[in-house]
Amino acid sequence: MTFTDKLKNYDTLVFSAIAFFAIYLFCSYNGVGISPDSIMYTSAARNFVAHGNLHTFNHAPIVDFPVFYPTYLGIVSFITRLDPTVFGWWLDALMYAALIYCSGYIMSRFVPTSRIYKWLVLAAIILNPGLLQVYTYLWSETLFILEVLLFMIVFKQYLLNHAGKWLIFAALIAAIACITRYAAITIVGTGGLILLLDRTLPIRKKIGHILIFGFISISLLVGNLWFNALHTGTVTGPREPSITPFIKNLYYFGTVFCEWLGFTPNMYFLATTLAIVILIGFIAALAFNFYRRKLNSYENLAITFALVYGSFIVLSSTFSRYERINPRLLSPMYIPALWGYTSWGLLFLKRLRNPKLRTAVAVVFIGLMLGYITKIFMIDHLRYKDQIADEYGNPGYTDNDWKESKFARYLKTMDKSIFKSNVVIYSDAHEAVYFFSGLSSYLVPHKFFPKDVEKFFKTKRFYLIWFKNLEHSEIINLTDIQSRIKLKTIKDFGDEGGIYEYDGQNQNVQN
Incomplete structure (x- = not known):
């Protein structure tokens, strides 16, 4: 050679x-x-x-x-x-x-x-x-x-x-x-x-x-x-x-x-x-x-x-x-x-x-x-x-915004017993819920699939973990949900989002 x-x-x-x-x-x-x-x-x-x-x-x-x-x-x-x-x-x-x-x-x-x-x-x-x-x-x-x-x-x-x-x-x-x-x-x-x-x-x-x-x-x-x-x-x-x-x-x-x-x-x-x-x-x-x-x-x-x-x-x-x-x-x-x-x-x-x-x-x-x-x-x-x-990090779930997020820190350290095991958890960012808490959850339905939307609202009881800064225009949003059912606030993180519960017994906002 x-x-x-x-x-x-x-x-x-x-x-x-x-x-x-x-x-x-x-x-x-x-x-x-x-x-x-x-x-x-x-x-x-x-x-x-x-x-x-x-x-x-x-x-x-x-x-x-x-x-x-x-x-x-x-x-x-x-x-x-x-x-x-x-x-x-x-x-x-x-x-x-x-x-x-x-x-x-x-x-x-x-x-x-x-x-x-x-x-x-x-x-x-x-x-x-x-x-x-x-x-x-x-x-x-x-x-x-x-x-x-x-x-x-x-x-x-x-x-x-x-x-x-x-x-x-x-x-x-x-x-x-x-x-x-x-x-x-x-x-x-x-x-x-x-x-x-x-x-x-x-x-x-x-x-x-x-x-x-x-x-x-x-x-x-x-x-x-x-x-x-x-x-x-x-x-x-x-x-x-x-x-x-x-x-x-x-x-x-x-x-x-x-x-x-x-x-x-x-x-x-x-x-x-x-x-x-x-x-x-x-x-x-x-x-x-x-x-x-x-x-x-x-x-x-x-x-x-x-x-x-x-x-x-x-x-x-x-x-x-x-x-x-x-x-x-x-x-x-x-x-x-x-x-x-x-x-x-x-x-x-x-x-x-x-x-x-x-x-x-x-x-x-x-x-x-x-x-x-x-x-x-x-x-x-x-x-x-x-x-x-400038120490921000690659954008994503490990960047500084998430490291400094009170919501993310809470999900990492919270007592998971607040969620009953037989009650489903929904979220607008189910992957974020898993990444920070290890909990399994399901994505709220896309607006394009009306049957899935109606099925969601017929669920008798569920928890909702909502990230306000991750809202997506193609899925139903928090306003859509609150216009149909009344949610009980479990934990509120202001502009970052919150954790909610629907127990099926709260009065419907819309009949």
Whole structure:
């Protein structure tokens, strides 16, 4: 092995160490960030270790999310004998370091390749505010994004010789990814699309490989969804129709890229146009590679995944309601999109015959990349100052607002015997109730489901733990409840919320 070959690995290891340190810095004040999703994963992981099942804190199987990430946390917890909230930061740091190593490995095999290009892009990946946010929380994207790159590495091996073992290996990675994030169906779509477009495969072999890949890659997902339907009556939990039209979702998609490019909000008028240009650009690049019969490169794999994933998020947001398109939701797309829109420059430079012109173009590219890296570094620095230097912490249930909350402190230390064991507890933030008190509770119903609302009001007796600062517009609020029934106040925390009881004997406010 030559010194140059060794350097391909050593420089990537240096960047991986920097990535690990970056996550350590952003988790140095209050540990890993904890969001409502994090609590769902954590409670399922705890039950996996304690009882061998994947039930959440409300004693129901985890359905809104696939089963692998909480299983993964549970396995690590069983081995280390630590809680996910304790080991979460270093697990995220290790996965971020692994992500950077995989990225460096892939870029070392671009055609053509460039060490300076790799260094600049690795820096842009490490410093991306969206990825840094994802990898400082207990979120399944941390594992899914790594699975995307592992799939690319293995599927590339398959494309080199069309060996069945590599196809099966790639399909197995896709299968695991599909039970990590439901959106991983885009990995299946990516592999299937490239197999379909691959003109080097004889038609009979192509059909066989598509069937093998498709069957294996969706097998675990089908099993997960079947289990959900069997035990809960829904395949992915209750889902509401979208309230955002296609054009609005395109705009939100574009605003994320505006943010990644360092644009200020007053430039978001470019968002829709930018989204259209980005997606059409990927389509054009894929068509060009199909025409050139160059579908087996890492660059093309990145372009195809970015196109499939981006289209899936925009379209699914148009038909199903979930969180608005944001950097977290599009984070799996960042690295492939970055490669797709920068790697062509290497080929362009190679084709330039004039050395002076080639040098000038390279200097311009390096200058643009350094400017971009500086821009996102300043965004990260501002986040570090706000959250770590000023001692606020990663926003979530472990930040200073919650640490200083009288309500949260009370829930941690209260005498739980005030709640009778046979009486159900409701809340507008049931995950917060569990995180602070360890009690199981149920979310008050969504306004969109009137039958659930009426069922709630027919409950003869219940407790209500209400966080005023977490009220959500899509669920019935405290005013709605008090307009129908009379609540007895058990504990009042003013603007923070309170604990209430309905005993079924209080006079109805509304008949």
